[in-house]
Amino acid sequence: MYAISLGDDGAELCPLEPWQADEFLAHIDRGREFIGRHNGLPDIITDLASSRAYLQAYADKSAADTGRICGIRLRGELVGAVILRRMDLAQRTAEAGCWLEPAAAGKGLVTRACRVLIDWAVEERGVHRVDWWCSSGNAPSIAVARRLGMTREGVLRESYLYRGQRHDEEIWSVLAPEWRAAKRSAARPVP
Numbered sequence: 241m242y243a244i245s246l247g248d249d250g251a252e253l254c255p256l257e258p259w260q261a262d263e264f265l266a267h268i269d270r271g272r273e274f275i276g277r278h279n280g281l282p283d284i285i286t287d288l289a290s291s292r293a294y295l296q297a298y299a300d301k302s303a304a305d306t307g308r309i310c311g312i313r314l315r316g317e318l319v320g321a322v323i324l325r326r327m328d329l330a331q332r333t334a335e336a337g338c339w340l341e342p343a344a345a346g347k348g349l350v351t352r353a354c355r356v357l358i359d360w361a362v363e364e365r366g367v368h369r370v371d372w373w374c375s376s377g378n379a380p381s382i383a384v385a386r387r388l389g390m391t392r393e394g395v396l397r398e399s400y401l402y403r404g405q406r407h408d409e410e411i412w413s414v415l416a417p418e419w420r421a422a423k424r425s426a427a428r429p430v431p
Contacts, residue, residue: 243313246352250315253322253353258299260311260318261292267318271341278378279339280402298323305329305365312340312353319344322353324361332368334361338384345380351387358388358419368416375400376408385412389422 243252256264268275268285276282285291301307306327312320320340327334336358338350361367372390374381385392390412398406 244356246312246349246356249347251347251349251352252313253356254311254313256295256298256309256311256318256321258292258295261288261295263318264295264311265291267320267341270343271320271339274342274345275339278375278381278402281339283403301327308357310353310357312344312349314344314347314349320349320353322350322357324357327361327365327367329365329367332366333371334365334367334369335371335373336361337372338381350384354384354388358414359423362416362419370414370419372412374410374412375402376410382410382412385410388414389418390414391418 243254245251246253265285265288268282268291272282281294285294295309298307298309302309308324308327310322311318312322320338322336322338325335325337336354338354340350358370361370370390372381372385372388374385376382376395391414393411393413396409396411398408400407400409
């Protein structure tokens, strides 16, 4: 299995596959309440069969080139993931997402992992636009969108029914030319 280093702290980005369903379920169980505050994943991943089915759905998306899932590992332990929920190469669009266990939050892991995944989508797959949808109440997700250089495009008021309550959803995005310009700017040496 391959891994992409996310820095000197032992963080890596790795593929997640159906054979890792046990580990994925254990990861969701560790973060179930925290992840479930804004993400319906813990309501979907409830046992080994649903864990395997979820990872298989992403294996199928990967094979069809319509999505991806990558695990975030910290010193070897699975602590989160980044995804391309959908990827439409004919339209050259994708939608990114993420989650983390509470013990891994606040370390910049999602931002670093998303940079790798978005860069792959833009540079390797030719994606022109990457969307980021999140609840208006999810301040950490909004902060990631900002750190990724995304632009807030709007709010869909009370558009998302989650656990019996309506939530506003924010739509953020970054376009390939903006992504590349930000990379060039970050790569310039400081005088």
